[in-house]
Amino acid sequence: MNPFVAGYRKFRKEVFPKHAARYQALAAQQNPKTLFITCADSRVMPSMITQTQPGELFQCRVVGSLIPAHGNPPGGVTSAIEYAVMVLNVENIVVCGHSDCGAMRAFLHPEKLEGLKAVASWIEHADSAIAVAKEQYQHLEGDEFLAALTKENIISQLQHLRTHPCVATRLRKGTLRIFGWYYDIGEGTVDQYDPILESFRSE
Numbered sequence: 001m002n003p004f005v006a007g008y009r010k011f012r013k014e015v016f017p018k019h020a021a022r023y024q025a026l027a028a029q030q031n032p033k034t035l036f037i038t039c040a041d042s043r044v045m046p047s048m049i050t051q052t053q054p055g056e057l058f059q060c061r062v063v064g065s066l067i068p069a070h071g072n073p074p075g076g077v078t079s080a081i082e083y084a085v086m087v088l089n090v091e092n093i094v095v096c097g098h099s100d101c102g103a104m105r106a107f108l109h110p111e112k113l114e115g116l117k118a119v120a121s122w123i124e125h126a127d128s129a130i131a132v133a134k135e136q137y138q139h140l141e142g143d144e145f146l147a148a149l150t151k152e153n154i155i156s157q158l159q160h161l162r163t164h165p166c167v168a169t170r171l172r173k174g175t176l177r178i179f180g181w182y183y184d185i186g187e188g189t190v191d192q193y194d195p196i197l198e199s200f201r202s203e
């Protein structure tokens with residue numbers, strides 16, 4: 001049997017009735033204020049971390065929280081950005097990386113990418129982050145380097161995000177804010193990037 005049927009039945013019986021009015025109001029429209037871009041990792045649950053309800057976050061889940069810069073062939077991530085910014089008119093974009101990210105770890109163990117052509121090609125969108133991390137954090141090792149690289153990657157993906165014309169236009173107008181988050185799975189903490197201090201601080 002499909003292992004999720006029991007969960008679905010519990011949802012129908014216990015969860016849906018409690019929030020039926022909300023779900024029905026959402027049935028024909030959504031008006032999220034935030035695009036939340038994060039990794040596909042099963043341990044990252046945006047709605048749980050942010051304590052948001054259905055209809056509040058437009059989510060884009062993608063390996064490594066990577067955002068192709070403008071000029072790359074359009075794809076799923078750029079479509080999500082374009083739709084969120086131009087159609088849904090979101091006011092915030094959060095780019096959220098996380099601890100123990102497999103995509104970031106791949107840089108420490110490139111041998112594990114053997115045979116994973118799609119992943120190897122995709123994570124090239126983190127090339128500038130890895131270049132900076134190798135230069136800036138050569139004194140760090142193991143998990144410390146991984147955390148530093150992941151944070152550098154968040155900064156790099158924020159830069160990629162700004163290259164998209166629809167994002168650049170809204171940022172210039174002051175009608176869009178972008179945030180970089182680092183979520184620590186084991187600690188349950190979020191560090192947010194402070195562009196003025198050029199560093200992450202705990203929230």
Ligand code: ZN
Pocket residue numbers: 039040041063064065098100101102103104
């Ligand atoms: Zn990840």
